[in-house]
Amino acid sequence: MNLYLDIIIRSVSVYFFMVIALRIFGKRELSQLNSADIVLILLISNSVQNAMVGSDTSLEGGIIAAFVLFLTNFILKKVIDKSPFIKELVVSKPQVLIHNGKIEFKTLAKLSITSDELDEAIREHGVENYKAVKLAMLEIDGNISIISGESALKQTHHKRKIHKTLNEL
Structure with a gap:
């Protein structure tokens, strides 16, 4: 498989895993992070880095992974705005x-x-x-x-x- 396509697929997979994991484990108060939460986020980001870029440590690989994460986030927000079903799954309620x-x-x-x-x-x-x-x-x-x-x-x-x-x- 193309190396950059592999990075794209891996990055999208990790993004959706993180969205689902945060929803399941109830971290909707992300504006209220304590030190344990920050450590967890740093460790998670380090642990999923290789899952996204694999053995590619190039500048291009990192930029592609970051771009794909931003793009996936942008698209998910648009889908949430348009789909009540997805919004119900992803966004918590007051x-x-x-x-x-x-x-x-x-x-x-x-x-x-x-x-x-x-x-x-x-x-x-x-x-x-x-x-x-x-x-x-x-x-x-x-x-x-x-x-x-x-x-x-x-x-x-x-x-x-x-x-x-x-x-x-």
């Missing part, structure tokens, strides 16, 4: 944590958000307790949004801290 002062405990458990984390987010938004929260959402970027107040709604954002160890990744 999750309701509190609705009209009532905590969604099942959602918190499913998302591994502790009551301490939720309390911290509420306090950081200047709200005294969860009963005053109209709506608290875990957004797709990992932020916790809080809408509170009675007549004048107040909205703020809280970046969720990820407290995962290497064993949990």
Whole structure:
């Protein structure tokens, strides 16, 4: 097989593997990387490098692999925008944590958000307790949004801290 075609096929395969793996293992809070997450990403990038370029260590091979990754990402984003089915598979949805002062405990458990984390987010938004929260959402970027107040709604954002160890990744 042509060496560059081989790099293209390998790069696309690795890209889709990484998208699927991130979806399965729940790393939707990529804006909230901790040191263990950064180490994991560095190690993964090193481990899949040879899978993409094989024995080719040339400048052209590296540029082709990088270009294919950018192009594949661009195409996937276009497909996600046009296909609700693919969007459902790849993109997570915002999750309701509190609705009209009532905590969604099942959602918190499913998302591994502790009551301490939720309390911290509420306090950081200047709200005294969860009963005053109209709506608290875990957004797709990992932020916790809080809408509170009675007549004048107040909205703020809280970046969720990820407290995962290497064993949990």
